[in-house]
Structures are given as C-alpha cells and as structure tokens.
Amino acid sequence: MNGFEGLMHGFALAITPTNLLFGFLGTLLGTMVGVLPGLGPAATISLLLPMTYALGSPITSIIMMAGIYYGGMYGGSTTSILLNIPGESASVVTCIDGYQMAKKGRAGAALGIAAIGSFVAGTVGVIGLTCIAPPLSRFALQFGPAEYASLTTLGLMLAAYLTGESIIKGLAMVILGLFLATIGLDPVTGNLRYTFGTMILQDGLDFLTLGMGIFGIGEILSNLEQKMSSQLVTTKITNIWPTVRDFAMAKWAIVRGSLVGFFVGLLPGGGAVISSMLSYAVEKKVAKNPEEFGQGAIEGVAGPESANNAAASASFIPMMTLGIPGNPAIAMIFAALMIQGVMPGPLLIKEHPDLFWGVVASMYIGNVMLLILNLPLVGMWVQLLKVPYSILAPIIVMICSIGVYSMKYNSGDVIMMFIFGVVGYILRKFQFDLGPLLLAFVLGRLLESSLSQALLISGGDFSIFFTRPISATILSCTALMILMPLFTRLIRKFRKGGSGVSA
Numbered sequence: 001m002n003g004f005e006g007l008m009h010g011f012a013l014a015i016t017p018t019n020l021l022f023g024f025l026g027t028l029l030g031t032m033v034g035v036l037p038g039l040g041p042a043a044t045i046s047l048l049l050p051m052t053y054a055l056g057s058p059i060t061s062i063i064m065m066a067g068i069y070y071g072g073m074y075g076g077s078t079t080s081i082l083l084n085i086p087g088e089s090a091s092v093v094t095c096i097d098g099y100q101m102a103k104k105g106r107a108g109a110a111l112g113i114a115a116i117g118s119f120v121a122g123t124v125g126v127i128g129l130t131c132i133a134p135p136l137s138r139f140a141l142q143f144g145p146a147e148y149a150s151l152t153t154l155g156l157m158l159a160a161y162l163t164g165e166s167i168i169k170g171l172a173m174v175i176l177g178l179f180l181a182t183i184g185l186d187p188v189t190g191n192l193r194y195t196f197g198t199m200i201l202q203d204g205l206d207f208l209t210l211g212m213g214i215f216g217i218g219e220i221l222s223n224l225e226q227k228m229s230s231q232l233v234t235t236k237i238t239n240i241w242p243t244v245r246d247f248a249m250a251k252w253a254i255v256r257g258s259l260v261g262f263f264v265g266l267l268p269g270g271g272a273v274i275s276s277m278l279s280y281a282v283e284k285k286v287a288k289n290p291e292e293f294g295q296g297a298i299e300g301v302a303g304p305e306s307a308n309n310a311a312a313s314a315s316f317i318p319m320m321t322l323g324i325p326g327n328p329a330i331a332m333i334f335a336a337l338m339i340q341g342v343m344p345g346p347l348l349i350k351e352h353p354d355l356f357w358g359v360v361a362s363m364y365i366g367n368v369m370l371l372i373l374n375l376p377l378v379g380m381w382v383q384l385l386k387v388p389y390s391i392l393a394p395i396i397v398m399i400c401s402i403g404v405y406s407m408k409y410n411s412g413d414v415i416m417m418f419i420f421g422v423v424g425y426i427l428r429k430f431q432f433d434l435g436p437l438l439l440a441f442v443l444g445r446l447l448e449s450s451l452s453q454a455l456l457i458s459g460g461d462f463s464i465f466f467t468r469p470i471s472a473t474i475l476s477c478t479a480l481m482i483l484m485p486l487f488t489r490l491i492r493k494f495r496k497g498g499s500g501v502s503a
Contacts, residue, residue: 003134010357014365019063022055023362026064027369030071034091035079036392041072042328042438043219046211047396049336050403058340059355063362065336069329070122070312070363073272074370077114077305081107090272090308093280097293097300104296112240113250113298114305115374121258121306122367125313128262130360133349137321140346145453146464148323150474152447155324157478158267159436167485170436173427177440180205181448188452200412207335209404210441213417214434215328216400218424220393240375242298250302253283257306264307265314267326272308272315279307313363320348320356323446328438335442 013019033044045065052061076091081098094114101110143151156178160170183194184204195201242250257279264275283303284293293300315326316333323345325331337344342352349356404417424434458464466472 003130006134006353006357007130007361009353010359010361011364013059013354013358014063014361018057019060019358019362020365022060022064023067023366024369026067027071027074027366027373030068030073031075031370031373033068034072034075034077040215040219040329041069042211042332043215043396044068044072045329045332045336046208046215047399047403049208049211049332049339050406052336052339058337058342058352059358061336061340062333062355062359065333066316066359066363067366067369069333070309070366071370071373072329073122073305073309073312074115074118074374076308077118077301078111078374081110081114081301090276090311091305092273093276093304094301096280097295097297100294100296101298101301106296108240109242109246109298110301112375113242113246113302115371116242117250117254117257117302117306118309118374119367119371120254121261121310122313122370123364124258125262125265125310126360126363126367128310129313129317129363133317133321133356133360136317137346137349140322142470143322143346144468145450145457146468146471147474149447149450149454150465150471150478151322151324152443152450154474154478154481155318155326155443156436156440156447157481159439161481166431169432173432173434173436174440177437178444178447180210180437181441181444187449200410200416205416205441206407206413207338207441208407209413209417210420211328211332211335211438212400212404213420214424214427214437216396217418217421218428218434220396221421221425222428224390224393246298250298253279253299253303254306256282256286257303258310260303261307261310261312262314265311265326266317272311272327275307275311276304279303316359319344321346323348325439325442328435331438331442 014023029044030041033041045068048065048068051064052058055061055064073090077094077098080091080094081102084095084099098110098114101107156174160174161167179194181204183201184192185202186193192202257275260279260282261272261275264278265272280293280300280303283297283299284290287293287297287299289297315330318324318326319330319334323334323343325334325344334344342348342355400417401414404413405411407413427434427437454464455462464471465475
C-alpha cells in the first residue's frame with residue numbers, strides 16, 4: 001500500500017476503542033511523568049515493559065509507550081516554567097526564560113505557547129515520519145551485514161559524541177555498554193563469556209533488568225538526595241492563550257525549532273536534549289534583541305519546546321527503518337517491540353504494516369490529545385506538583401521490583417536490578433551520561449552479529465567493509481567525525497602559536 005492508503009489504514013486501527021484508550025493513557029501518563037521532576041520517559045517506559053506481555057497486541061503497547069515518550073516532552077515545560085526545575089531533561093533550556101515569564105505574571109502565556117509550539121512541532125515531526133520512513137526503509141533493504149556493522153559503529157560514535165558534555169565520558173559509557181552486551185553465550189562459538197561461574201549470567205544480561213536498574217532505581221536514589229526546595233511561582237494560572245503579539249513574536253521560533261528538532265532527532269545520540277539547546281542558541285543568534293533572552297523572552301520558550309517535540313517524533317524514523325534506537329526512551333520502545341517478537345528495521349513496514357501505520361496515525365491523534373491535556377487542564381498539573389517525591393519513590397521501587405520479577409519469576413533478576421541501580425547512581429554522581437551505555441548495550445548485540453556474519457561471508461577478510469560502497473561511505477563519515485575534533489585542536493594550536501610569534 002502507498003503512503004496515503006497506509007495512513008488511512010493506520011487511522012482505522014488507531015481509532016479502535018482499545019487503541020484510543022491506551023493512546024490516551026500513554027499521553028496522560030507521559031504528561032504526568034513530564035510534570036513530576038525526577039522520573040522521565042525512559043524510566044517510565046522501562047517500568048511498563050512487562051505490560052507488553054499482558055497487552056498482547058504490539059500495536060496497542062507501542063501506541064501507549066510512544067504516547068508516554070512524546071507526552072513527556074509536553075509535560076516537562078510545566079515544571080520548568082512554574083518551579084524552575086526541569087520535569088524532563090529536554091526541558092532544561094525552558095527554565096531560562098519560562099521561569100522569568102512566570103515571575104513577571106505571564107506563566108499562562110508561557111505554558112500556552114509551550115503547548116502550542118509542542119503541538120505544531122510534534123505534528124511536523126509525524127508528517128516527516130510519514131513521508132521519510134517508507135522510502136528510507138526501502139533504501140535500507142540494500143543493507144547487508146557489512147552495512148549494518150558500519151551503521152551501528154556510526155551510531156555508537158554519534159551517541160558518544162552528541163550525548164553529554166564530555167566525549168571521553170561518552171566513549172567510556174559506550175565501551176561499558178558493549179562489554180555488558182557480550183556477557184553470556186558467544187553467538188558464534190557458544191562459549192561462555194564473563195559469567196564468573198554464576199548461573200544467572202549464562203543467558204546474558206536482560207535489557208529490562210538493566211534499564212529498570214539504571215534508569216528506574218538509579219534515578220530514584222539520585223533524586224532522593226536532592227532537596228527540591230523551589231516554590232511554585234503561582235498556583236492559579238490565568239490567560240493561557242497567548243496574545244496576538246506573543247504569536248507574532250513566537251511563530252518563526254516555532255518553525256525554526258520544529259526544523260532543528262526534526263533533523264537533530266534523526267541522529268543517534270541527538271534527540272530532544274541536544275535539539276532544544278541548539279534551538280535556543282539559534283533563537284538567540286537570530287533575535288533582534290538577544291539581551292532579552294534570560295529575562296523572559298517568549299522565543300526562548302517557543303523554540304526549545306518545539307524542538308524537543310519534533311525530535312521526539314523524528315527519533316522513531318531510524319528505529320523503525322534501520323533498527324537503530326537514537327536515545328534511551330526509544331531504546332526502551334525498541335525492547336518492547338523485541339518482546340512482542342517484532343524486529344525493528346527495513347522489513348518492519350513490509351512485514352508489519354499494521355503496526356507501523358497504526359503507531360504513526362496514533363501520533364497524530366496523540367498530539368491533539370496532548371494539546372487538550374496541556375491547555376484546559378493545566379490547573380490539575382499544578383496540583384500534581386504538590387505530591388512529595390518521598391511518597392512517589394517507594395511506589396516506583398515496588399513497581400520496578402514486581403515488573404522485573406514477573407518477567408521470569410526469578411528473584412536473581414531483582415537483585416541484579418538493584419545492583420545496576422547502585423551502579424547507575426554512582427555513575428550519575430560522577431556526572432556520566434547513561435544514555436550511551438544503554439544504546440551501546442542494545443546496539444552491541446546487533447554489531448556483534450553483523451560483524452560476525454560479514455566476516456563469515458568474506459572468509460575473515462576485513463576489506464568487505466571498505467569495498468562495499470554504502471559501508472565505505474558510512475565508515476568514512478565515522479572517521480571524519482572522529483578526526484574533525486583533532487583537526488580543530490591542531491588548527492587552534494597553530495593559530496595560537498602564530499599569534500604568539502607575531503606578538
């Protein structure tokens with residue numbers, strides 16, 4: 001079926017009572033997660049992964065989890081604007097001008113433009129997903145094991161370079177994730193690796209246990225020691241709809257943010273956080289009065305909030321068409337598909353058209369649901385901010401424990417989850433970004449299998465990666481990305497040396 005027919009078929013699936021209900025629950029829960037500081041979509045999706053067994057239908061489960069992901073982008077702005085605490089990491093930049101607008105009595109306008117910008121950008125992102133995913137999937141059918149090994153390598157390098165502030169720390173997390181992915185049986189020889197004689201490690205580490213540990217338990221431990229003492233600017237929100245002047249000032253910021261977010265969202269490791277920061281930098285650069293940024297500029301809210309929602313939608317493209325998850329939350333959705341027996345990649349649209357088009361159509365509907373949830377019901381989310389985290393934390397720990405145990409009914413998995421929780425907490429203390437670790441864990445197994453298959457085909461000859469055009473092009477991009485920072489440093493040193501001599 002062509003794109004239009006597929007989308008219409010997807011709407012027929014998305015508006016069934018069950019899918020509508022779980023789509024609404026996903027967006028509602030995602031908004032709630034975004035509003036409550038200290039949890040995030042990745043941790044929430046990891047908590048709900050065991051539900052994918054109970055729901056049965058992969059369409060229903062992925063619709064709900066997708067709603068949680070892009071719903072979290074919407075909800076994160078509420079806490080940023082009213083508390084100056086980002087409810088979700090992608091809303092960090094929104095704090096800068098959103099909180100200042102709230103202090104000036106314009107909290108309603110800030111929340112309104114954030115919701116409208118999110119709706120526009122989210123819709124732009126889904127339109128891009130509708131148009132780009134099918135042809136990209138057909139192109140990806142030309143990929144063999146060598147191309148996938150090269151593409152995975154590029155994805156790992158992008159995850160290390162684009163996630164977090166330190167490239168060294170990003171690379172360290174990638175290496176740790178790759179190591180954890182190798183624990184268990186060797187897929188080629190069948191030998192045991194790094195099991196240290198324990199039965200629990202012979203089948204390898206489970207994605208659910210790792211994800212719930214580092215993003216669920218680890219996040220809780222980290223948040224419990226932080227004293228979130230900020231006070232609400234106001235508990236009564238008025239004038240939600242921005243004025244005509246506000247729209248005039250914010251319209252191009254929304255457009256630019258949507259485009260920036262969409263293209264950054266296509267990159268592994270890019271995602272909502274990078275796109276929101278880049279959008280803020282762009283808006284400040286093109287502004288007629290850049291000195292107003294940081295003082296309550298509405299463009300400083302509209303641009304980043306548009307960018308993180310466009311990126312959230314765009315990040316589904318590489319996952320669904322190439323089988324490459326771009327961020328931790330998408331990696332969780334990737335795992336949910338695997339649990340349902342669906343392999344993300346070039347054949348997804350051909351083999352599971354109902355799933356692809358049903359999820360895409362649900363994202364159009366979900367954006368409308370979120371606009372309704374975030375404008376008329378903003379007062380309800382303000383009240384939710386009064387719930388102490390000390391009450392939420394034990395509930396989350398209980399859900400994590402039950403979820404992990406219910407997968408295999410093995411108490412050892414629960415112990416491993418808490419061990420990874422402590423590891424995640426320690427890594428956070430040393431300011432390591434855990435996104436590259438989880439992405440490397442997911443991509444590591446794909447890299448190993450693709451690498452083994454390519455070398456078996458070539459009889460152990462590594463030239464297969466350089467003689468195949470697509471693989472060689474991807475590796476060239478990877479090498480260029482690695483060498484560019486080195487060239488930049490050399491040029492800076494040369495210029496400094498030259499200026500020192502001339503002085």
